[in-house]
Amino acid sequence: MEKAAFEGWLESVSAYFLTLSDQQRNQSLDQLISLSGAVQLRHLSNGLEALLKRDFLRxxxxxxxxxxxxxxxxxxxxxxxxxxxxxxxxxxxxxxxxxxxxxxxxxxxxxxxxxxxxxxxxxxxxxxxxxxxxDQEAFETSSLIGHSARVYALYYKDGLLCTGSDDLSAKLWDVRTGQCIYGIQTHTCATVKFDEQKLVTGSFDNTIACWEWSTGAKIQQFRGHTGAVFSVDYKDDLDTLVSGSADFSVKVWSLSAGVCLNTLTGHTEWVTKVILQKSEVESMVHCPGDYILLSADKYEIKVWPIGREINCKCLKTLSVSEDRSVCLQPRLQFDGRYVVCSSDLGVYQWDFASFDILRVIKTQDPANLSLLSFGEVFSLLFDTDFLYVMDLRTEKITGRWPLPAYRKSKRGSSFLPGVTSWLNGLDGRNDSGLVFATSMPDHSIHLVLWKENR
Known part of the structure; x- marks a missing residue:
């Protein structure tokens, strides 16, 4: 018997004897002593075989x-x-x-x-x-066709996609059926946001307008910016609209009256993103439930209190590099607890309670890889060739999907994520609907959707 095999046999014998009571062990030893070597091995083998056949689950x-x-x-x-x-x-x-x-x-x-x-x-x-x-089999694609000029502005909510175009129109689409629900005449749109009754548009003509879906009528117009309006956000309960512009300013408006309440200055680049959101955490400068305005340019993210006072001052400025050697992308995300933004160095996540950087996710080509949406479990990213799903627990790419040659703009909103709840963890139901949308050179909108599992 080889040494390794003998040692394995010896361990098995030892394990077998440990399962016996003292009386059984003594009887077995007495039997072994009285038997020859071959018979001893056979006796042990029979005992081990009986032991191994025991069903431990029972x-x-x-x-x-x-x-x-x-x-x-x-x-x-x-x-x-x-x-x-x-x-x-x-x-x-x-x-x-x-x-x-x-x-x-x-x-x-x-x-x-x-x-x-x-x-x-x-x-x-x-x-x-x-x-x-x-295996690149989780998604499928479709297209929305109806615009006659460049589609620059996109906004998604509850299965509906709004598109704003240089053809001076905005359309509301049912993503599931691909049907256009509303189509209204507007100005040329750089950004859009909507709810059930109205559509708010920011334009390259430096104005903002509010439209009624059912009639197409212009409800309100907001004049005051001296550059294109790249981003808007609003809250009906505050009667407040905020806007970010190429004139380096952020404006706070009365949503119902259309008058400018305040102009926030301090940015030295185009303001490409504004977000109006309640804080869910407490810090030295804000409490849970406070409305917070975030505005971002090419290098900085500024935090403003909204609702406490009209002449508010910047609470905090977040940046990746003090010497402005690293650019931020306009895909800013804020959920009341964390601020997330992609940069030429990778994806940065700040804790909104302390304003400390919690993590930096380095990717192979961060300058060309853009952030779409960031969740608790997964993150959605893309470049010129693929859509990527990253598992944030390992920071590894778990899946990708090929993209056509689309119209990508680093300044604007010509691409966006769809349903994002699955990024906080799949639940067996939220892996459905729109995943990604982008405008195409032929004026159509390319959609990536979850493939239905039957």
């Missing part, structure tokens, strides 16, 4: 069985389900095990659902979806 307490199952990888769990009906019944009843493997794949877990078969089914769907992402 013999162990259920709590201990579930604990042991936690150590198995998902594929082994599925293989074990095929051993027999009893094994399948026990393994399929372990809710925490299947919840755990779903979480490992980026699926959000609702602890109120304790049906193990539900989570096993979710895992199988999750595994299929992640394989599709890896």
């Amino acid at each position: 013999l162990l307490p259920l709590e201990l069985t579930f604990y042991l199952l936690h150590w198995l990888d998902p594929q082994t769990l599925l293989t074990c389900c095929l051993v027999c009906k009893q094994w399948n019944k026990v393994i399929s009843a372990c809710t925490e095990v299947w919840q755990g493997v779903c979480q490992d794949l980026g699926w959000r877990i609702d602890d109120s659902i304790q049906d193990a078969s539900h989570w096993k089914g979710i895992y199988l769907k999750a595994k299929l979806r992640m394989m599709q992402l890896k």
